[in-house]
Amino acid sequence: MTVRRADLTPARLPRGFADRGAAELKTLREMTERIRETYELWGFEGLETPVFEYTDALGKFLPDQDRPNAGVFSLQDDDEQWMSLRYDLTAPLARFVAENFQRLPKPYRSYRFGPVFRNEKPGPGRFRQFLQFDADIVGAASVAADAEMCMMMADALEAVGVKRGDYVIKVNNRKILDGVMEAIGLGGEENAGRRLTVLRAIDKLDRLGPEGVRALLGRGRKDESGDFTKGAGLDDEAALRVLSILKAKTADNLETARRLFEEFSSTESGQDGARELSAIATLIEQAGYEGRVSIDPSVVRGLEYYTGPVYEAELTFTIEDDDGRPIQFGSVGGGGRYDGLVGRFMAEDTPATGFSIGVSRLLAALTALKGETAPAADGPVVVLALDREHIGRSMAQAAKLREAGIAAEVYLGSSGMKAQMKYADRRRSPCVVIQGSDEREAEIPQVTLKDLVEGAKAAAAIKERSEWTESRPAQVTVPEERLVEEVRAILARHG
């Protein structure tokens, strides 16, 4: 009987964090490998930076005395300097580039993969630690670099198994949005706050629809829980003008760009933005990526540091959840041009553009897409230990298998044969090696090999208990010498 002690430590996972088991790790590894291959194929090189950065290097969030951990996990070093866990991979890249500027080839094409941390309320599919896989080009001011990023994002998605047509890379330009702001009289420093409100409203188009966005542009909006969100306070004319951006979208990228140009040619930034989009659309077409990348004026993206083209990768397929309701996965990555970011560290401004793939989210989407597949028998061969005094012999058998490149382990627990079989089953072992006194003491020493996959199939047909005990489905007894070949034959049956 277990004694319940008051001082036992509760075993609990911190909120917003997740453990990952063997199966998930495997698919994750395969997925990230595909992404890595894609990036390297495009000539990007790896870079790893630490999870901690000095807080000031990360950007605008300097922890103040009252709320040092708002948004970011922060702590003070022994010299009292604030350090924070990175909340994206872009700011650390900017720091690295600035610190190593002289010796890096420009343009500098690099990728990085790793966990990032955000100290905020977790939700379904939203964690406080998650994985990103970024690629960036630093030192290329041309929109050709932005076009490349979009194309490579498309390639990466296809490499991990998202079919063409099941995703779209949407591109917009912050300059268009800037132009609109200017046109409706929201230019200048004093309107920064309202501009942000407008951008946030546009960003919510997919979730709230045009009416919702309209409400947020004007007075505000009350949601189902009764909470009221204050709007941007635009008058009807201005609100319609903003909404007209969204209407400019057509199936034809060049046509969309042309419409945006006409609509917003009254401001310089609007013109620039539209011209850049037009250039990107042309490059996309010439490179053969039409249909995969789409000019979409509703894309807003990260509200802070983007200065030009912004892009977003969206999965367009839906699957049904347990209750038969459709789930949409939406954005699995995005990025844009951030010409000012490196400039925070150096006098010299350095153009840069890049994107980030939300690996955890993409993995969740792909897993859901594939559905519940029967787990493969990808565990190790388990060598049963029937007699403790002969465990050395079992170890020798396992060693032989390993020499042949076959994953194998000797059962090290203390339970009987039945439990050992159960163990092998749980390990998703394809096959167990059995050598008890019967086999060992035969004239020519033998081993019994049981094919667990075949055994499971045979079991499905058996109804009577006596059949279980009397038939020994899917197992063979062979000379011990032939152990490796026979195991290999069983493994070969199951690919």
Place this chain on the structure above:
RNA sequence: GCCGCCAUAGCUCAGUUGGUUAGAGCGCCAGAUUGUGGAUCUGGAGGUCCCCCGUUCAAGCCGGGGUGGCGGUACCA
């Protein structure tokens, strides 16, 4: 942050007008086979009914407070 909902076994959940020993399914362990996983049957282990205070002869159930979780919304570099 704001609004709402919820908290009983490892999991999903029942639990009568407040009444004695708190249940089910699944899972787990074991036996049916002293050498065989997955079907079946039988048995077993497993509970601070989230915590504290209150009402009551009596609280899983009623009241108050706290904590935790979930959903929506806001924020999201």
